[in-house]
Amino acid sequence: MVYWLVSLQLHNKRKDAVWELLQERTSASMLCTNFKLDIPGLRVGTLDSLMALSDELSKSSTMIEAVLAKVKRQVNESGGAKAMAALTVEGVSTDLYVQRFHWDDAKFPTRRLLKDMVDKITELVSRIDDDLKVKVSELNNLKSQMSQVTRKAQGSLAVRDVATVVKPHHIIDTEHLATVFVVVSKFALRDWEDSYTKMANFVVPRSSTTVAEDNDYALVTVVLFKRVIDDFKAAARTKGYQVREYNPPAEGAELSLAQIEQLKHDMEQKKTDVEQWCKTAYSEVFSCYMHMLVVQLFVESILRYGLPPNFQAAVVRPQDKAEGRLRAELEATFGSGKTHYWRDDGSSLGAGLVGDAELHPYVSLTVNMDLAAGYA
Structure with a gap:
């Protein structure tokens, strides 16, 4: 599903008349569903400030999309499809929020200069991005600790x-003798028994014992x-055996079962906390x-149509597989016979006039719903 934010020039018509024309030519013919914006x-x-702001708006929107993607990815990693489906924007589904969008004057007062407003939005999102990095880093640190503990205690012998x-009884360590530990595939145990005494001089016969086994290794x-020892290690490597170093654990270095359970609890709690924070x-x-998109739509509309503002804005949801026909209908209805000026073939007169807004004889921006909840 996709949404477009469009603004249509009035051409000396009333806003209501332009809205009715949009409905008649597109919604009534089942090309899309429209919502007033x-x-x-x-x-x-x-005008100079708007021209400068146009480029900044495009970059800021791209930055926000990147942060939105990070947040969504973290929600998916933490809670999966169920958590993704539960995401809302100001208490409603993302679709409803887009369809019923209403400017939040308490958060972004319209009395501010547009440049200050854009800076405020960018600053707010950047701060969320920084907080996300810290929270994900803390979670990954706990995951890493848990992974190391699990690997040491429950992983494959490899x-x-x-x-x-x-x-202690597995270890012999004298002035001349030492015990070496080797991981051998269970399929190669017979070969090991037949060959280990021949892999170097001065190997003690019948000294091999099995310390532990799992499904694949001994x-x-x-x-x-x-x-x-060095000669034996080299010979073992050529036969595909893995000589393992034994390092006695330092006193107090091993985690108790209670500490491991606490670490697991801390990790799950942090995971839940990050998921809840990401939803907010x-x-x-x-x-x-x-x-930000609405500000961009406003700025591009002023640059396109001039002052005072004389356009009808709308949220448009194209029907599946109808986008091409919808674009053609919008251009035919609202293009004033000059659609060729706005075709993106590298030679259009419209190219470069209005930032990165999509090139059409009306202003159009796409809401990236791939970043919204429930969209992959």
Whole structure:
């Protein structure tokens, strides 16, 4: 689903007449559904300031879209499809918010200069972006800690810390002898038994024992003279065996079961907190996004149609697979016979006049609903 914000020049007609014409030519023929968009009396300023603001508006909208994408992605990672479906903007679904958009004068007073208003919106979204980075970093830190603990305690023997399964009686460490720990595929255990004493000189016969097993691997020991350990490791690598280093855990370094459970609880709580914060942030950022687009629509309309403001704004929702026919109808109805001036073929007279607004004989901006809740 897609929405367009459009402004249609009045051409000495009343706003109601232009709205009725839009409805007659598009909605009645099932090309789209239209919703009136009331733009408040924003402070225009000078033409030069509007020209400068036009480029800034496009960049600011792109920045807000990027932040909105980050927030949405985090909600999806934290809560999945259920959390995505629950996202709202100011208490209503994103669709309803777009359709019924009403300018929030308490948050963005229309008495402000447009440049100040754009700066305020950008600052607000940037602050949310910074907060999001901190919260995601904290969550990822807890996830990393939990992953390390799980990997050490429950992972495959190929990656698991051998100190979690090795007991003191498995270890021989004298002036000349040492125990080496090797991870062997269970399919290769017979080959290991037949070959380990031949992989280096001075390997103690019948010294191999199995310390632990999982579905795929076995952790085995072998006792040999310390001076041939490097030769043994090299031979083991050529046969696909994995020699593992044993490092006794420092006293107090191992987490107790209670500490592991607490870490897991902290991670889940942080995940829930981030999800709830992101739901609030989504509402805030999408609201800023719509206000920024409305400012952009207003500025581009003034630059296109001139002063005083003489246009009817609308939110247009094209029907599926009807966008091309809808564009053609809008151009035929509201193009004043000059649609060729606005075609984006590199030679149009309209190119470069109005920022990054889409080139049509009326002003049109697309609301990026891919960033909205429920849209992939």
